[in-house]
Amino acid sequence: MNIKKGIILMICSLWLVACNDTKETTTIEIQELINFEDVRPDTFQTISDAKDIKIIEKTIKKAREFGEVDNEIVPQYKIKINDDEYYLWIDQTVTGTIANVNERNMFYNILATDEFKEAIHYPNDK
Known part of the structure; x- marks a missing residue:
């Protein structure tokens, strides 16, 4: 009976360690782009506010697949x-x-x- 308890305890411990292994995001980095490879100078920002991080992560996690597109439009x-x-x-x-x-x-x-736009500091005038 002790061996069963030991195995169960070990499995539960490993499961808890695996669940706690996710990285907690403390900062998000955002930068404006000129093209796919080059960043716009002086636009780097670090977001460290926990509420803003949560909003950004939640928005990205809820993204819905649109599909594959051959795109040459430069992202912002x-x-x-x-x-x-x-x-x-x-x-x-x-x-x-x-x-x-x-x-x-x-x-x-x-x-x-x-709320998302405020979290990434998206300007209202764009």
């Missing part, structure tokens, strides 16, 4: 969250588009709410 932003980097196309509408930097032709639609 590059966003780095932990080890992931995304291109972001956004305007005054309530929708935006993201693509993972490593799969730049696979597009995902996001809901670009006012």
